[in-house]
Amino acid sequence: MGKRLTIGDNDLIKNLNLGIVLDTIRTEGAVSRAGISKLTGLSKSTCSLMVEKLLRSGLIIEKGKDHSSGGRKPVLLQINYEAGRTVGIKFMADRIIAALVDLNGNAVKIIEKPVPFPVDQKEYFASLEDVISNLLDFQQNGVERRKVLGIGIGMSGLIDSEEGVSLQSSILHWDNIPIKRILEARFQIPVYLENDVNTFALGEKWFGFGKEIENFICVTIGKGIGIGIIIDGKLYRGSHHGAGEFGHMKISSDEDAPLCSCGHRGCIEGFASDPAICRYVEQSITEGKESILKGEKAITISKVLNAARKGDTLCLEAFKRAGYYLGYGLSNLINLFDPDTIIIGGEGTAAGEFIFPEMESVIHTTSIYGLDTKVKILPLYYEDNLWVRGAATLVIREIFKIPF
Ligand SMILES: [Zn+2]
Known part of the structure; x- marks a missing residue:
């Protein structure tokens, strides 16, 4: 005798089907009941049942008509984005x-x-x-x-x-x-x-840009530096919630490497975060380098950015240096993950014009198998939304x- 389905299993199957139908409507944009059946392999009667349930919940609506070769035109279903x-x-x-x-x-x-x-x-x-x-x-x-x-x-x-x-x-x-x-x-x-x-x-x-791709990495730069990793379409979190701490990837074993906020030395954040860039400018001025920021009480990232825009050599160098270290970090990511795309966001992209050229140049000289020519690097300029x-x-x- 085969395994009998319990009521629980039945509910589970119904929920699975409901999820599949809902996801099909969402990804297709607008689709008929027959279309859902064709795409999912579910029977027409199951699809109709699930659609009625979803219509009652208000999560989908009937709208427009599909192109049909003749006869009655089927009703199209779509997500009701106003449902909540x-x-x-x-x-x-x-x-x-x-x-x-x-x-x-x-x-x-x-x-x-x-x-x-x-x-x-x-x-x-x-x-x-x-x-x-x-x-x-x-x-x-x-x-x-x-x-x-x-x-x-x-x-x-x-x-x-x-x-x-x-x-x-x-x-x-x-x-x-x-x-x-x-x-x-x-x-x-x-x-x-x-x-x-x-x-x-x-x-x-x-x-966003990751809609059609399965393997990509989002890098954010600014006060801190981190990554979000999507592998096979899913977020990768690691085993102890700690994946993606790219800012603490070690790129220097130098004992004099800048101290990072995590308490260690040699992390990317210690070289390429906004506070690291400010510290570098401050220190260089103390050591006697010329800059229009000489005499400023507190060096902030917006002051460094404004000075770079005015052509200040030290501030331009500070961003270029950040790009250099970031480039090494990204090259490690490319060699490790071979992602389709790297999306770069975060407040730090405001200085992208001064950071990215050096970053890309390092990526092109340090990636293996020509992966640097295949990966797409996509800067997204910072937006709160x-x-x-x-x-x-x-x-x-x-x-x-x-x-x-
Ligand atoms: Zn660190």
């Missing part, structure tokens, strides 16, 4: 960026709230709750509060995304904060937490999840 909203949030050391995002990844409303630095945890949470309440109360096109389906948060550091706990954050200096539990208790909405560079990569996979879209994707992908 999500909230996407990016934690930063000096501000919180948050947005109401539709199910197609478009930010409907963005709020940016500065927070005092250094970070005071209590104050930070008060600002965070304020920002979330503002977005939940925001009404547009009749979308009501109950239709916000979840909150996605991206933040730097080591994150246990299953439990929604910030384990370690070198920028925010928080350890073991159960952010998901705190915010779910406060707002009664599902909350998802993920490393910010991973959210950036997920946003690219769902809505890429971060919030990524964070919102944490919620959106749960809604469209195929449950296996």
Whole structure:
């Protein structure tokens, strides 16, 4: 006697089919019931049943007609991107960026709230709750509060995304904060937490340049340097939540290499992050190098960038040097992963015109098997909405999840 299906198995199959049908409609854009059956191999009656269920949930709508060779034109089904909203949030050391995002990844409303630095945890949470309440109360096109389906948060550091706990954050200096539990208790909405560079990569996979590719790496440069790795279409997190700490890849064993925020020497971040670039300029001025920033009390990255734009030799050299080390790091990534594309984002791209030429030149001289000629390097100039879209994707992908 064969294995009998239990009620549980039956439910599981129904859920699987529901997920498959929903995902087919999402990826096709607009498709008929017969089209879904053809694409998925599911029977027409199963497809119709699943479609009715999805129509009742409001997650899909009937729209337009398919081109038909004759007879009655079939109705097309598509995702109702207005069925709900999500909230996407990016934690930063000096501000919180948050947005109401539709199910197609478009930010409907963005709020940016500065927070005092250094970070005071209590104050930070008060600002965070304020920002979330503002977005939940925001009404547009009749979308009501109950239709916000979840909150996605991206933040730097080591994150246990299953439990929604910030384990370690070198920028925010928080350890073991159960952010998901705190915010779910406060707002009664599902909350998802993920490393910010991973959210950036997920946003690219769902809505950006990564849509059609299976293997790519998102690199972010700025205050910190990190990567989000997509392998075979899926985010790679590692075994202990720690994958992607590219900023701490060692590229120098020199005892005098700059000290990194992680406490070690020789990390890429110690050479190519914004603070590293500022430190290099400061130190060079102290050693007697000429610069229009000589005499400045505090060297900030925006001052270095402005000086470079005016042709200041030292500041130009500082960015070129950052590009040199970044190039070595990226070359290691290319030799390790052989990705289709490397997407570069983050605040640091504002200085891309001074960083990227040297970076690309190092990549071309240090990659093996000619991989440097095959990989596409794609700089995305910094935009807040890429971060919030990524964070919102944490919620959106749960809604469209195929449950296996
Ligand atoms: Zn480090």
